[in-house]
Amino acid sequence: MSNITYHKPLVYDIEAMQNLVAEEVEKGLILYRTANEMATTIRSYIVAKDGDMIVGFVALHIHSVTLGEVRSLIVKEGYRNQGIGQNLIKRSLHEASALGLKEVLTLTYQKSLFEKLGFNEIPKESIPEQKIWADCIRCKHFPICDEISLIIKL
Numbered sequence: 001m002s003n004i005t006y007h008k009p010l011v012y013d014i015e016a017m018q019n020l021v022a023e024e025v026e027k028g029l030i031l032y033r034t035a036n037e038m039a040t041t042i043r044s045y046i047v048a049k050d051g052d053m054i055v056g057f058v059a060l061h062i063h064s065v066t067l068g069e070v071r072s073l074i075v076k077e078g079y080r081n082q083g084i085g086q087n088l089i090k091r092s093l094h095e096a097s098a099l100g101l102k103e104v105l106t107l108t109y110q111k112s113l114f115e116k117l118g119f120n121e122i123p124k125e126s127i128p129e130q131k132i133w134a135d136c137i138r139c140k141h142f143p144i145c146d147e148i149s150l151i152i153k154l
């Protein structure tokens, strides 16, 4: 297996991050974010690298004084099923905990991946309104959403 390292990205990494996620954005699995939008939230991201190449990333978005959200999770094809996705989630949970957040939410099609890390499914009605108006409304699948909401208490 390759030697994967984890980093906080620089704004110069945004183009490579957008290229990595382009296919999944096309499929509607991940929401499109502009380079400037990513730059304003660059501190929320963690990237996985194989050498200099970005092979995955995740973002920890903060909704409130208690609630964070793991979002935009992606691992490059050919690097999947080696634990990189789980490592990215674990690192974002560590950041959430270090910031003093109490809970972390996710909306995903990857239920078992998150359950293995201690997330539990919750009714979608309990996700915060600002998530729906900021993100969901921009999604190709809105309002017929078959993603699952899960939450973990820290």
Ligand SMILES: CC(C)(COP(=O)(O)OP(=O)(O)OC[C@H]1O[C@@H](n2cnc3c(N)ncnc32)[C@H](O)[C@@H]1OP(=O)(O)O)[C@@H](O)C(=O)NCCC(=O)NCCS
Pocket (backbone or CB within 6 Å): 024, 029, 030, 071, 072, 073, 074, 075, 076, 079, 080, 081, 082, 083, 084, 085, 086, 087, 107, 108, 109, 110, 112, 113, 114, 116
């Ligand atoms: C979802 C995604 C990020 C997962 O990334 P990943 O690096 O493959 O994730 P992991 O390797 O940590 O886990 C994947 C599976 O491999 C298993 N696994 C973890 N480490 C492993 C290892 N060393 N050997 C074999 N299997 C392993 C995990 O238990 C998990 O099993 P599951 O599918 O039954 O839950 C990746 O498939 C992806 O980018 N998909 C497209 C975009 C997407 O759907 N994003 C999710 C938005 S929330």
